[in-house]
Amino acid sequence: MKKLIAGNWKMNGSMENARALIANIINRLETDEDVLKKCDILVCPPFLHIPAVRHAIYGFPELRFGAQDCSAYENGAHTGDVSASMLRDSSCSYVIVGHSERRQYQGESDATVAQKAAQALKNDMVPIICVGETEEEREKGLAQEIVDAQLAGSIPALEPFHDIVVIAYEPVWAIGTGKTASVDDVAEMHGFIREQLDGKVPAPEKVRILYGGSMKPENAGELLSTENVDGGLIGGASLSAESFLAIARAAG
Numbered sequence: 001m002k003k004l005i006a007g008n009w010k011m012n013g014s015m016e017n018a019r020a021l022i023a024n025i026i027n028r029l030e031t032d033e034d035v036l037k038k039c040d041i042l043v044c045p046p047f048l049h050i051p052a053v054r055h056a057i058y059g060f061p062e063l064r065f066g067a068q069d070c071s072a073y074e075n076g077a078h079t080g081d082v083s084a085s086m087l088r089d090s091s092c093s094y095v096i097v098g099h100s101e102r103r104q105y106q107g108e109s110d111a112t113v114a115q116k117a118a119q120a121l122k123n124d125m126v127p128i129i130c131v132g133e134t135e136e137e138r139e140k141g142l143a144q145e146i147v148d149a150q151l152a153g154s155i156p157a158l159e160p161f162h163d164i165v166v167i168a169y170e171p172v173w174a175i176g177t178g179k180t181a182s183v184d185d186v187a188e189m190h191g192f193i194r195e196q197l198d199g200k201v202p203a204p205e206k207v208r209i210l211y212g213g214s215m216k217p218e219n220a221g222e223l224l225s226t227e228n229v230d231g232g233l234i235g236g237a238s239l240s241a242e243s244f245l246a247i248a249r250a251a252g
């Protein structure tokens, strides 16, 4: 399975920064075409920077872009929300849903995440459904139980043709902290997730399971070559074209 290397730019940078970052990524990819043979590359800018990224990527369809969230609703009185159909109108092909920062700071429940993922699918986008335990939950030995419950609650009812959801395993304690899960823990959790997908998605073997949490060029090779790790969701290190593409290069 081709790996997916996804950059989550979060709420960072100005329009000028976004233009410079995407231009830098494109320039580097133009001189290093092998990267795109090894993996699919996705960037998820803030909503307002999506049109600038779309403009820059025009003519470079191998590079994909998406959003960091979408509304759980189709349209209507949801002030401040952005619907999945609006994102699709803007040519997004992926949407991150249920990131731990949204679960934590916006109080998003599994049911809300499932509604968002369903909206993404309905609008022909691939949802990247994030799951992961807190440090306290891991210390109490509850990591698998928590992730299992999140998977059960956050994956919407799928049609047989919906084989293209992506799961991102992101241990909350590893996000933006510089701490990464050990390769053994990642292998164990990704294997567990693959097993739990049975019965929840039409084709578990086709689902890409990404690892996220302080992935950087120094640890990417090891993490990305772990069994059942089908790519990475990268926050901090995706804000530099150099480190983002160094991670992508490690996906071989």
Ligand code: PEP
Binding pocket: 008, 170, 174, 175, 176, 177, 178, 212, 213, 214, 215, 233, 234, 235, 236, 237
């Ligand atoms: C993330 O926010 O999805 C993430 C993995 O962040 P970081 O790489 O900075 O830990």
